[in-house]
Amino acid sequence: MNLFTEDQFEKLLQNGAIAAKERAGEISEDMSRQPVVKLFTPWGAATWLISEIDPEDRNLAFGLCDLGMGCPELGSVYIPELMAVRGPFGLRIERDLYWTSSKPLVDYAREARLHGAIQA
Structure with a gap:
């Protein structure tokens, strides 16, 4: 399974372009994006x-990362590393096919810090 569908990949790139403009000061308002x-x-x-x-x-993504050790954090993740991870019996990281975002990433991050894990 691919980590992203084509539509998701395009949306992720669009969000990345907005974030780059924010960092460059081209956009002054906070454009909090949903995962x-x-x-x-x-x-x-x-x-x-x-x-x-x-x-x-x-190859560089950004989001809320939780390795299951009680300290989720916002940060960058290298996509080829995610694709290289193998678990028991060769299992790989999977995309949740049925999940949809209901709020901005910063809200998920705030909740995750309170609970010590992503609540999604």
């Missing part, structure tokens, strides 16, 4: 809510 995709390890507690991909480095 586009939820990834998880079917054999463990790791979860990622990905909101954007850097349009200049399409």
